[in-house]
Amino acid sequence: MLQTKIVDILLIEDSPTDIELTVRALKKNHISNEIHVISDGAEALEYIFGSETKARMNNNPKVIILDLKLPKVDGLEILKRLKGDENTKIIPVVVMTSSKEERDIVESYKLGVNSYIVKPVDFDKFVNSVNELGMYWVLLNEAPN
Amino acid sequence: MKLINIKTIPWTLLNLFFGIVVSIVLLGFWYSSSIEKQFKNDAKKQVMSIGDLKVQQITSWLNERKADARVLSGNKNNIKNFNDFLKMGKDKTKLLEMFRLYCENYDYASISLIDTSGKIKLSYGGREDSLSQLDALQIQHFIAEPTLEFSELHISVFTEDVTQDLFVPLLEQINDTTELLGIVLIRIDPYRMLYPLIQNWPTESKTGETLLLKKEDSEVVFLNELRHKSNTALKFKLPLNKADAIYHKATNGEEGVFEGEDYRGVQVLASVRKIPGTSWVMVSKIDSEEIDQPLQEQAKIVWIIVILLVVISGITIGIYWRHQRSKYYENLLKLENENKALSKHVEHIVKYANDIIILFDDQLSVIEVNDQACSTYGYTKEEFLKMNASDLRPLRFREELKKIFSEYEDGKGRIYETTHIKKDGTEFPVEVSGRLFKIEIGKYYQTIIRDISERKTAEDALMGLSLRNEALLASVPDIIMEVDNNKIYTWANKAGYDYFGNEVIGKSADYYFEGEQDVYNMVQPLFDGNENIIYVESWQRRHDGEIRLLAWWCRVLKNEEGIAIGALSTARDITIWKQTEEILRTSEGKYRSLVESMTEGMALHEVIYDDKGQAIDYRIEDVNPAFEKHIGIPIEKAKGALASELYGVSYAPFLNEYAKVAESGVPYSFQIYFPPLLKHFEISVFSPEKGWFATVFTDITDKKRMEEAIERRIIALTNPVDSTEDLKFEDLFNLNEIQNIQDAFAKATGVASIITDIEGKPLTKPSQFCDLCENIIRKTEKGLANCIRSDAVLGKTTLDGPNIQHCLSGGLWDGGASIKAGEKHIANWLIGQIYDESADKESMRKYADEIGADKEEFSLALDKVTRMPKEQFENVCDSLFLFAQKLSDMALQNVQQARLITKQKLADEEIRTLNQELEERVIKRTEQLEASNKELEAFSYSVSHDLRSPLRALDGFARILMDEYSTNLDEEGTRLLNVIIDNSQIMGNLIDDLLAFSRISRQEMQSHPIDMFKMVNSVFTELNQFYIGKNIVFNLQEIPNINGDSSMIRQVWINLISNALKFSSTKEEQVIAVGCMVKEDENIYFVKDNGVGFNMEYSNKLFGVFQRLHSMKDFEGTGVGLALVQRIINRHKGRVWGEGKLKEGATFYFSIKDKESQYASDKNS
Structure with a gap:
């Protein structure tokens, strides 16, 4: 049954503390809908493009939050695969990373990212960012069917 | 001029006027009706709100009365007093006193105490027997059901006054049961309280009135005193027979605002409301007339305005019409004047026109002529007026006149040429332009006649032009020929005659063709009418018999029906071109053969x-x-x-x-x-x-080999010249050249000659050798060895002259000189084989035996040996010595030259090697630099990503701890957590600043003109908002602009000005000054503050990364700002420095080359 459950937010992030902070921030703002966390790039690709889960990816998640620095396969590669595939390119992807580097930002936008957020060090700001992100992409944004 | 047609009645203007009037009136109607609606609405609202107010007032008045009663009956003391009185007759005075107080305080008419049997026991202000029958009945009813309630308004039987009673039950609580002790009857005089309350109208109104009424059977009873009628309370009744009367509606239970008749029969606007808890209906009304009055006034004003507008528009249009009329007449006058001028003009033209103008009537009699006619024909005007049109023509042209004039009937003008005759009988050609025009008085023919004698002459002259054309064609250098349909030449120009000869006309074209040619077929399309121009080339015989190639452009000639009747062709001799073309074609073949050969x-x-x-x-x-x-x-x-x-x-x-x-x-x-x-x-x-x-x-294989040999020679010559080295003659000289010299020397002197190495081995071929030596002695083994030995001895080095001796092999005279390169003996030049008389023939013969040569041959050969006196040979040897010495010098020179070349070569080689090494080192260094740059980039990238992550965790979890577990923390615990949070923030800022710092060095620089004044202003405005409420004086001078990277320079200003603001923030009044000193080739900008300043001792630490001169407690900061400034300015090839004094302020300067000199240095670099 796990395979068919509805996932609203797919969080691809390897730092356990950042995962906890993100999930906490989302919950704090009552955007706890359904969060699925994957902490490994290869695993993320398997989850998205694996045969078992492919059908489900057509309907959801509403947004993918993606870190750039990931074990095995990095975030930009995942973004490239997501935006290069007919089935997944319509899923909004928000890159949320510590990197403020111009080239990461430019490269992400070139690959078609929907939004790029630099994780602030300040937890309050971080909560705000995650809140706005969740509000917009999960609750407000009207996705095509 | 445009003239507007003015009609007697200006309909357009009238229509416009009516349109305006209608729209103004409609507007007036619309406006007044909308005002009326609004007025009505307002009145309705007013009446409604007054009604609401009244209802509320009455209701609350009733409630107050009930509350009074409850105070009377709810008080336990009172109850006890009543009980005592009713049961034991005690306290009468006390109760009376209480009643009196009530009556006076609340303005009641009377208060009575009634026992349970319905008898009045005590009364204040009323009569004790004043209970009417009705009252008694009510009391009985009340005793049965004791609740606090009002009676209806009624007329007291005794007093005949309108009264209202309030029954108050006195109840005693005994254990669980309630017992009725008696009743207090409070009698209220409505004239005192209720009626004034009702009658009072809250606004100023002449007719506003509130009244109470109630339905009684089929009548309506008015309960209060009315405004417009007296003595009405309960006495004034009206039958309910008027359905739209207000009181009728009110008694029907309808509520709201209505218009209708009131009790007087007057039209009113009324609000009808029921009073809750009673059977009363309340009507608040106001006369419609009163409402309408201001409305009518308003309407009056509106209509006055409407009439005014109509009048104004009427006047405006009237004025406009008058203006138009006056303009019209003005124009009319102008036109008339113009017409007058025009007709004068026309008259003038007619009179003085160059053309003859004659007017005829319908009988063709002349009725008007101009001066030109008189002067041309020679008639006077009077004579003309007696003449007829036909008189102007010679007799032979008069017949057609009628026909011409009849043609004018269609109204169109005609132009024709004819001949006229003058008074003196001379005829002259004319061009006549005639026209018929009809006016009221009759038909007229107007003719304008022009004497065209001159034109005719000119035309005749033109006829002669065709001759000129022919002359033109004749003068063209190209051949022009005309043929008829049968290709017979019919015409030729001069060039044509020149080519074909004078008898060409009448000859067939093919007469001149040479060889088999298809020219006729090629030009056939011309004659078929399919082509207009055809180009052909054909070989044709010239009159002198030479055959030339002609290029023909043939053009068809057609008759009027479009049928070809011949051709006109031009031709040009292209023989030379053809030949040139031929030559060109063959030249390719020549190149080919060149390549081949x-x-x-x-x-x-x-x-x-x-x-x-x-x-x-x-x-x-x-x-x-x-x-x-x-x-x-x-x-x-x-x-x-x-x-x-x-x-x-x-x-x-x-x-x-x-x-x-x-x-x-x-x-x-x-x-x-x-x-x-x-x-x-x-x-x-x-x-x-x-x-x-x-x-x-x-x-070039051979050439290469030769070059390699030369190379080898040079290498051989490069070693230092001393006796031990291996220098060879053949390496120093070109042996062929030496051979030539040697041969020439031998021939000139007649002595044999050879050059050998120092061991006697020949280096050159022998020249002028005698048979004896060459073919006899040297052919024997012993002889050859002796020869070589002798040659070696001969060449022994001598400084002062040649060696001369008898040959060790054979005994002939030999001479020799050595050749040296410096100290090194490298070869011997030997001459000799000279026989003189002193030679010992016998011993020579013996030698022949010794070496085993044939004696006979030896003797014969000896006879052939060159004979020369010894003195002569010695002279030859002396010159040989000189030659040899010269060769020695040359050898040394050659060696030295070779050494020089080698040195040069070595030096070149060395330089090349050095350059190459340098290049390699540069490449290597660049690679290293690139690698370290990459490393640095990777480092800052991972700093950016990896260092921030744990900081976020620190900050985040500390805050969560603070938010969710603060109840479990004491004050110290909270403080410690804050320390963690603050420090992670500081660390975050440090990382950000550090990254910005490293980015500045990597970032690519753009160069654009920067408006410095504007930039500084905007930076200050931006920063100033963090210091709101502070007393800041900002002095910004006019500062020059600069070329640079605007985002970087902006960062410089931000850092410097924010520092100035920060470090002066402790002052009462902060003074920040920004300015620039323009030097010869650079601008020095500065930011000055009156802040805490710094000790110049530490000025060297100002611009270091993370270097701070103040504690974090005093001033926040990461210590990167000034380092960043320095880096940016350095990248702009400028300098930055600071001056300060503790507690007195600091000034930071940076210099940037001004635009021109910056440009110059860019160019130089």
């Missing part, structure tokens, strides 16, 4: 490309015979072969170089060793067209 190999190739456009091979398309000679591959085999296959290699030779030439078309030459053939070639490559190339090559 040249000694260099030549080959033409096409480059073969793959799918991606990459050259992969080339095909040999053509080669010359020399190719075979040089390469050794037969032409047939080479042609069409792929280079890689032909030479048996996997990669076509020199493909890169060749492909480049074939692509770019730039010729290229090179020398190369070609391993497949083991040969050296010099190859020149050029491209005749894109994708093709030709090579011209020479086999």
